[in-house]
Amino acid sequence: xxxxxTHAHYTDNAFHKDREELLGKLLPAAGVGTVVVPxxxxxxxxxxxxxxxxxxxxxxxxxxxxxxCAGAGEAELEEIRRLCQHPxxxxxxxxxxxxxxxxxxxxxxxxxxxRRQLALAREAKLPAIVHDREAHGDSLSIVREFPEVTGVxxxxxxSPEIAAELVRRGWYLGFDGPVTYKNAKRAPEVVxxxxxxxxVIETDAPYxxxxxxxxxxxxxxxxxxxxxxLAEWKGVTPENMAEVTFENGMRLFPKIRx
Ligand code: NI
Numbered sequence: 697x698x699x700x701x702t703h704a705h706y707t708d709n710a711f712h713k714d715r716e717e718l719l720g721k722l723l724p725a726a727g728v729g730t731v732v733v734p735x736x737x738x739x740x741x742x743x744x745x746x747x748x749x750x751x752x753x754x755x756x757x758x759x760x761x762x763x764x765c766a767g768a769g770e771a772e773l774e775e776i777r778r779l780c781q782h783p784x785x786x787x788x789x790x791x792x793x794x795x796x797x798x799x800x801x802x803x804x805x806x807x808x809x810x811r812r813q814l815a816l817a818r819e820a821k822l823p824a825i826v827h828d829r830e831a832h833g834d835s836l837s838i839v840r841e842f843p844e845v846t847g848v849x850x851x852x853x854x855s856p857e858i859a860a861e862l863v864r865r866g867w868y869l870g871f872d873g874p875v876t877y878k879n880a881k882r883a884p885e886v887v888x889x890x891x892x893x894x895x896v897i898e899t900d901a902p903y904x905x906x907x908x909x910x911x912x913x914x915x916x917x918x919x920x921x922x923x924x925x926l927a928e929w930k931g932v933t934p935e936n937m938a939e940v941t942f943e944n945g946m947r948l949f950p951k952i953r954x
Contacts, residue, residue, distance in 0.1 A: 697938035698729035698881040699923070700945035701916040702870055703790075703825065703850050704899030706733050706754070707743040710913050711904035718915060719751050729753060730945060730952065734825050736761035738775050739770075742743075753756045755952055757787035757825050759813055762784040762794040764805045767827040773812055780820040783786040787847060788817040789825025793838075807838060814842040823847035823948055832858055839865070848948055851900055855882065856889040863894050868948050870896050873904035873914065875925045887929045895930075896948060897922050897941045 706719060723731070733748065734757040735741025758779035760768050779785050791813040793806050799952035800806065817824045824847035828835040830856045839845070839862070846866040851874070852859065859869060869890060893904065897919055905914035906921035910915050919933065927937035944951060 697935055698942055699727055699919045699938055700757060700942045701728060701731045701899050701919055702848065702896045702945050704731050704733055704901040704916055706747055707740045708902050723916050726917040731916060732757055732786060732949065735759055736790060737743055737764045738772050741776060744938050745782060745785060755784055755786045755887060757789040758785050758792040759789040760809055761790050762827060763797060765802050765809045766801045770811055775814050780822055786827050786949040787823045788813050790827050791824060792827035793831035793835050794827060794829045807834060810838055814845050817845045818842055825850055839941055848896060850898060852868060856885050859886045859890050863890050868894050868896050868944060870898045872898045872900045873906035876906040876921050884929050889928060892930060892940055893944055895926060895941055896944050
């Protein structure tokens with residue numbers, strides 16, 4: 697089966713020792729056919745694009761993450777806009793709201809940077825990769841302000857009701873390692889409630905390793921654990937789930953050409 701990892705941070709320092717071997721050999725050999733590497737600030741967005749230029753199956757997203765947007769202003773937003781014009785930058789991301797960490801930039805500032813980047817996505821006609829942690833209400837209401845913009849809510853953790861509204865508005869939902877955790881209660885309900893053609897898979901590498909590798913560094917070779925769990929919840933075969941999520945990823949990121 698060919699797998700599409702729609703969210704992996706291969707620019708992260710956790711990969712500095714073996715990035716070349718992993719991206720050059722190990723992932724393609726494991727059936728990983730396409731990977732999107734999101735940026736979290738200007739620097740990592742540039743690094744993500746550098747990886748995309750080096751490896752044919754890798755694509756980049758450019759964006760300012762809510763945890764990393766402190767001090768961002770016109771210059772940073774302008775650079776994100778510029779990067780989005782590159783043929784291998786296929787989305788604006790990772791952007792959104794994170795109300796979990798007390799040391800994050802203020803909620804008000806996060807919302808402003810989120811809105812500015814949704815406006816960039818609208819202008820560039822690109823999908824957005826949204827991070828929403830403990831900020832479901834505000835994330836949804838801001839997304840409603842930009843009806844022309846769709847994309848993916850990555851590592852979706854909201855309710856079935858929010859999932860249903862996002863799907864209605866044309867969004868995809870991304871699922872990763874936590875679906876394999878024993879305490880995954882909402883995810884089965886959400887997955888049952890949304891159509892198969894709106895589900896994409898992701899690792900969020902190096903974070904969120906699925907069981908049985910929980911706690912260790914994550915990479916796209918762990919996607920089959922996520923595929924299996926989603927297939928079980930949806931009552932399809934893992935092969936079918938892999939195929940459908942691959943096609944969904946291609947539809948989500950129209951700039952990627954086979
Ligand atoms: Ni991420």
